[in-house]
Amino acid sequence: MNNVIIYYSIATLGTTSVIIALLLSFAAKKFKVESDPRKDLLISVLPGANCGACGYPGCEQYAEAILTKDETFNLCKPGGPEVSKKIAQVLGKEVEVSSQRMVAVVLCAGGSRAKNEFIYNGIKKCSVANKFYEGQKLCKYGCLGFGDCVEVCPFDAIHINKYGVAEVDPVKCTGCGLCVKACPKNIIKLVPCNYQVHILCSSKDKGVKVRQICSVGCISCGVCVKSCPVNDIELKENLALMKYDKCNNCGICVEKCPTKCIVDVTRVIA
Numbered sequence: 001m002n003n004v005i006i007y008y009s010i011a012t013l014g015t016t017s018v019i020i021a022l023l024l025s026f027a028a029k030k031f032k033v034e035s036d037p038r039k040d041l042l043i044s045v046l047p048g049a050n051c052g053a054c055g056y057p058g059c060e061q062y063a064e065a066i067l068t069k070d071e072t073f074n075l076c077k078p079g080g081p082e083v084s085k086k087i088a089q090v091l092g093k094e095v096e097v098s099s100q101r102m103v104a105v106v107l108c109a110g111g112s113r114a115k116n117e118f119i120y121n122g123i124k125k126c127s128v129a130n131k132f133y134e135g136q137k138l139c140k141y142g143c144l145g146f147g148d149c150v151e152v153c154p155f156d157a158i159h160i161n162k163y164g165v166a167e168v169d170p171v172k173c174t175g176c177g178l179c180v181k182a183c184p185k186n187i188i189k190l191v192p193c194n195y196q197v198h199i200l201c202s203s204k205d206k207g208v209k210v211r212q213i214c215s216v217g218c219i220s221c222g223v224c225v226k227s228c229p230v231n232d233i234e235l236k237e238n239l240a241l242m243k244y245d246k247c248n249n250c251g252i253c254v255e256k257c258p259t260k261c262i263v264d265v266t267r268v269i270a
Contacts, residue, residue, distance in 0.1 A: 036067050038090055045086040046076060051154040053077045053176035066091075077102070078155065078174040101193045102175030104158070104168045108143040108187050109200035109261055111163035114214040115139075130184040138213040141185065141203040149179035149188060170196075170265055196249045197242070199224070201261045204237045216261050224253040224262060 042063035050058035054075035056065055065071040066087065074084045080101055088094060120129055120136035126148040134140040145164040157172035158179055168179075170193060180188045187202040199218060203210055207219035220238040230246040233253060240262075253262050 039063050041090045047078045049078050049154050051176050077176040102190045103170045103173040103193045104179050104188050105198050106166045106188050107202045109216045110142040110214050111165035113216050127184050148182045152178045152182045191244050195244050196266050197264050199240050199262050218261050223256050227252050227256045
């Protein structure tokens with residue numbers, strides 16, 4: 001009797017499983033959503049970094065948005081103009097894209113060359129440290145050196161240098177902008193890659209104070225402004241600023257700067 005019950009139960013379960021499988025198969029065919037074959041092509045031309053710089057979680061979501069939301073072609077920063085052109089080709093469209101590649105620059109050179117206001121023993125994250133009196137440095141504009149930008153960079157283009165300051169490798173950088181968003185001090189800027197000379201200071205303190213707290217800070221002396229042959233530097237709020245408009249990388253300002261806060265990155269990147 002028990003064996004009959006067992007066999008009956010097994011048969012019932014088996015029959016039920018087959019029926020469910022048939023129903024699922026029917027539903028899958030009935031309600032199948034045909035995918036756009038161009039989606040796979042778009043995914044294949046995208047770099048696959050899934051960095052999120054385009055505003056979408058990953059390359060697949062960006063490809064989907066291009067097809068369904070008519071999203072623009074040039075949001076892929078790592079891929080640059082070449083990927084934008086390939087996307088246009090997949091869709092059979094023409095698109096004008098800028099050929100200028102952007103790279104990130106950390107506008108600070110302080111680190112260990114800038115004095116501390118106090119010893120910070122908290123969580124080693126810039127975003128956290130900045131909440132405590134704007135960080136441990138006397139200069140409230142400078143890099144805190146805990147590497148939030150390093151953590152978010154998917155291309156290994158940023159590292160903390162020997163002075164404890166974030167530094168970007170312009171060769172590896174794709175200009176995705178994730179480091180710009182991660183920096184609580186807002187001292188990372190995207191600039192066209194053809195500009196090699198940068199003023200690595202963001203302090204708006206007066207020159208007298210800067211001299212006291214940082215050996216490589218801008219003291220707003222104006223020597224760079226006067227010596228620039230193409231008028232591409234200006235003084236604003238006690239700080240010399242590159243306009244990134246006409247600079248020809250001549251290096252005159254680099255040689256003239258008394259505190260050496262102006263550098264040619266091609267000479268300092270190891």
